[in-house]
Amino acid sequence: MYGEENRKLAATSSLKNMEVIAAEMRELIVSIPPLDLLGYIYAQLLIEPKETGYAPKGQQHLNSPSDLKNQTQFLLEYVHAVLASDAEPVDMIFDEARCNQLLELGIKLREQAIVFAMATSADARGGIFGPSTAKIEFHAKSAWLTIRGNRYQVLEGEFYNYVLAPHNDVLEEVYGIGSAEVAEGFQEMAESMRSGILDAATVAMEDCKAVQAFSLAQGKSMEDVVEVWEASNPEHSKAVEEAIDDMFRGGVANVSRHTKLPSTLLADLSYRRGEDTEFFAAGDFVGTPYRTLPARKKPLIQIGSDYYALDFCFARDAGYRALLYNLLQRKPDYKKTFEERQKAMSEAAFVDILSAQLPGATVLQEVYYKDPISKQWSENDTLILIDDVLFLVEAKAGAAATIASPALDFDRHAQSVQDLFLKAYKQCERFFNYLNSADEVPLYHFVAGKYQKCANVRCADYRVMVPVGLTVESFSPFSTYCKELPQVGPLLGKHAFVSLSIDDLFVLKRLLPTPGEFIHYMEVRQNLAGMKGVRLYDEFDHLGGYLMQNRFDLDLDRMLGAGKANMLFLDGMSDIVDKAFEGMNWKNESFPTQDIPEEMRKLLGALDATRYPGWLEAESHIRDLGEGGRNNFAKMLCDFRQTLEQHPFCYFTLYGEGEPLFVWLQKSGHQIDWPQVNDKASAVALATKASKVVGLVAEVEVDGVYRRAEAFEVRIPAGKTGGNTHIYEDAMRMARSDRLIKLNRSTETFSPVKRKKVGRNSPCPCGSGVKYKKCHGR
Template sequence: MDDIKRKETAASMLKEMEAIAARMRELIVTMPPHDLLGYIYAQYMMNAMADQSATEEKREEDGPDDLINENQFLLEYVHAVLASDAAPPEMAFDEAQCTELFELGRKLRELAMFFAMATSADTKDGVFGPDTADIEFRAKSTWVMLRGNRYQVLEEEFYRYVLAPHNDVLIEVYGVGAADIAEGFQAMANSTRSGYADAIMEMSKQFEEAQAFAAAQDKPLEGVIEAWAAANAEQSQAAVQAINDMFRGGIANVSCHTKLPPKLLADLAYCRGEETEFFAAGDFAGTPYRTLPARKKPLIQVGSDYYAIDPCFTRDAGYRALLYNLLQRKQEYKKTFENRQKAMSEAAFADILADQLPGATVFQEVYYKDPASKQWSENDTLILIDDILFLVEAKAGAAATIASPALDFGRHAQSVQDLVLKAYKQCERFFSYLNSADEVPLYRLIDGKYEECGRVRRSDYRVMVPIGLTVESFSPFSAYCKVLPQVEPLLGKHAFVSLSIDDLFVLKRFLPTPGSFAHYMEVRQAVAGMRQAHLFDEFDHLGAYLKKNRFDQEIADQLKDGKANMLIWDGMCDIVDRSFEGEDWENRPFPTQDFPEEVLKLLEVLDATRARGWLSVESHIRDLGEEGRKNLAKILSDLRQTLNQNPARYFTLSGDGKPLFVWLQHHDYQIDWTKVNDKASAAALAVKASNVIGVVAEVSPNGTYHRAQSFVVRIPAVRTEENAYIYEDAARMAQPTRAVNLNQPKNVMPLGNTKKPGRNDPCPCGSGAKYKKCHGR
């Protein structure tokens, strides 16, 4: 009975949505588009300014963000009506009709959300297993509600990168290259983002100049305004443009605010009345569950100019429409286009994140013989850096279908299948191959022959991250792909992560070092393996990491009682969002996790040295919470200042069952590696650890860190006559008064004043290599 009622309710809501949409169409088509746009944008900007000036409490109480989204929703409907209807012979602006239009838009949006709830609740099972109903609701609500979940200031960077492979053909077809087109898309975004404020400033400037002109003439302003305009034609035209921007939707006029050629703009735009599907008879006519025209072509031609009425679909729809029309105009380019897209997407991860992957070994188009099928298989990009392995499977096509989830949820699900599962399966095959032997060969295909190009041992890698990479943002499915029944952690422990090129441009700014990026990916992967934990997109994950560090552990704690079958963390991205606000965003530092200066010095010197195992040490240190970081800083500082009296000191951090042994060595003295290893072994026995990470840092007492490297701590399994002294030392360390832990470091006795070896002397660590090529690097 409940199912029947829900269906009846859904049918009633659908009928009401169609009626509201028809009335909105009537109102929009009868008003002059410039006046209507000016009115809506004025409301839009006032709400945006109110949002910026409101306190956090006021934002929560009034929800100005929601008002902004409502205005955005209405702008999409203006675009839809202008695209669907030719201009009538008579039009007149009516503020009362505008008020009705706002109210209708608000009601339509609310009804669409209720419809999403009512029609998703009946879904019992599907491609997402028992979570299909929830995912279907989120797909439908996102389709209606999500607007502008991009950082507009990064438009140029995105377009410049993804269009670069097609630069020559873009110049041939449109007369402008990738850089100019990228600049044009950024200008579109800037015009909407700051155009209103720019227009106000321009008006103020011209008003002041006109006043000065009047004062010089010793006449009232009204009496000289025509003379001023005649004498200052350029300034007068700027004032007219500012008035248009402020009151007649001029900030959306991309013909005025970009240098993009009309031919290109025409390919991105509807002519009046060109769209025939949105309001066509049938279910969902004119409702937001049809495909809004702005999702297909982001611009509209009004008169002789082109307008980006909806500022938020410009990114996704613009990219797709541009490439589609490029191929329509030059169909013989299709095969080359596909090859270039493939090469760009496969190189993107290592290319964009070059600073985060210094010295990494990067294999592209890696081949191997699958042990199961005995067939040759291929993977896109394998990246090896220190003890971390990234396997990236890139998908160069559009990330999301423009088919409505209400009309065809199956097509949405299929896009997930195509983009996520194909990448996942390719990663799964490679991980199984890695697991098939202690060491496996890799091949390249050269002139039809497979030639070995490297070998990989799974045991060398502490962290292995399989990644599916799309060109465009794939939110929210990118974060929800883990609920697909087929997506299990590879080899039982390596969770699959879905990212987009969009995401990479943001991640590289907030995680500028190899250590910070690697640690984030470890935490991100841990959350990717938690089916019950949901964050909307990558920026929510990034925000949670910046605020809480090991937020995966906090989520695990919240889920461990077994009472919740789903945990949603919402709004964590605010710390990221705010970083791209304001005109000076590029000059402000991006938020980072806090580390005491002494700990930062150690992290920096680990990064500078980059000896094997450095990311493991960084990960261990970055795992520490606020109190642990402060304690580590104090111990480092206290012991470092005594190095003039004791050229070497050591201590052990033994929190959370993952001990870290730290040896501080005066930079002017040789490291006694025998003592380092013996003390580390004793410390491991003292804290009863099965695994200890060791790090040696060469430091000057004044606080300069010169070098740091990890080393393997060998823990004796059985006491013998030869190692008895280590066990005796461990027993002394384990005494309560000599506890080796986070708060009570144990220091060694002063070492002899042995000078460091020369650069060409044998390295004292016993490797047989010269000091300059071993620990003297």
């Protein structure tokens, strides 16, 4: 009871503090010329955090680029909110002391918002999240204060080009430009925010060098020739003027100048000064970040005659929704066609974007079946069948995030989860149950008012079955937390549900370019999706963990199973992915990848090139190996391959954890004796007492060129007969030979990055701004 009263007092106090701080910030923002203020805030990102001078005592946790970026984003959203809410006053003055005060207040406001999130979530009970409601509510409130998941600015144009392409004709009609031009504009917007200040500094320096060279040629000082230089180079002078504006007066945010987007479209995405009447209206949470910030509804702001994108994240998060909303406002009769096109786009996205990862896949869209329980016809969006892998994709074409604050209306937030996650989950669950209802089930298309059979599918044919819920935009952190829902569990007891976004797919296709890599990652990802108590923030934390540690899911599972922890939070795993998109020359840089020895890489390449049935299982089996296992396997391949100089074939078996892998290397140009291959593989099964063996045959040159590779099914004798005595005898000899190589599937143990010990009264390293003892040290 005492704790509950304390939490209520903390919630009341933090709410009051937020309202007071927000009012002070509003007063300061209105009093400073907006462009000068923007220039000052952006400049902070170019200075080492320890040199900014605005981190208050006890807030040294801002001494990291990511914390500084998050705090700057938070402050820019507030500047946008005030400009959208207040008309421009007559008198304004730039005062650095006021700017520093504003920066300090922004830190305090964010800190109080985190305290409020903890105090008001601790006692949450029930709801659709069951026992996890308190944790999910806290994450919803804290995530409300920051960007939802990672976003890579260099991919803005690609995202917009894909999701807007279905509406190209209407965009041209309404705004005078098509989807490609709109996408280009959003990419230009992102690039300006990403590298605009550096580009501007380069222009200014080049101008300085040019004037200096001109002064030397004239034999006069730079001061004496600068006016002559400017008069004879008017276009260059204008570029320098704009560069200075970019560097010192927020010009990098001026989308009127840095994009070719028409003013009609920019106006639809923008607030005019004083247009918003809700954020600072009287009532609960007035002016606090737990109201809906105007930037979540319209990401731009009009300053003078130009339009500005103050924040470098909400142009993506809110821009897409705002654009489609205004498109329908201007053309309301387009709504039905719009919904049909959105549905078609989202249902095709998984296959379209990942076409290289799904070569030769059978794709069935809008499949119907008669539910054996309800006796009603049911429909699923996209079924993808590739080798022994099945993907069932349920797409949600709507926006992934509600703009309703979780503090004001958590039930509406929860309903969004219900709509975007559970509906897709239930649709997949119904299909999997149908698939499991018989040895083989028919599927249908609905054509001209009739159901026409399009395929028969057998559950037993698929080693991996992944149900996927796909949203257009990122659904983080709910996409990774929803596995904690009490009504969510692996389908058929073993196939966990995975939530992805179209955003995610554009990254996955680059960092996992081959079918084998992508599908092996999805196996790991699915395993993690079924592990309650393991929390990674978004998709790129999962991807980063996979690239760095491969089967880190198994290591985490062992930690939970050994009782070392009952809940694991992993943070910062996405760093390796984030860095891949940071550089100015990112397109020409290689993406991070797992370390695979060259001999093993060549074998995997041959499997991928041959793509004989069973190839994905063989790839997965090999990719499961840890670093030590991969090196040993590659050495075995190399050593045995060199014996082909004297013999037409050789073989060995890798066994230990999991199913044994039987490898037969055949000298290229020599015919494979398949009966002999099968007998040897069967003997391996008997020698290792395995219930299943993965068989692999590769045709290879002595010099190491793998011509082809294919998997084959290993038949295990059910009992000794007169016809298979030689197999049993071979198994006995084999058990005593060096043909069986015992090797653990993974020789590494996952260990999180070590951090310095945090003092009880030090700021929590999570960045909340609260002392460690009151946050994650509780």
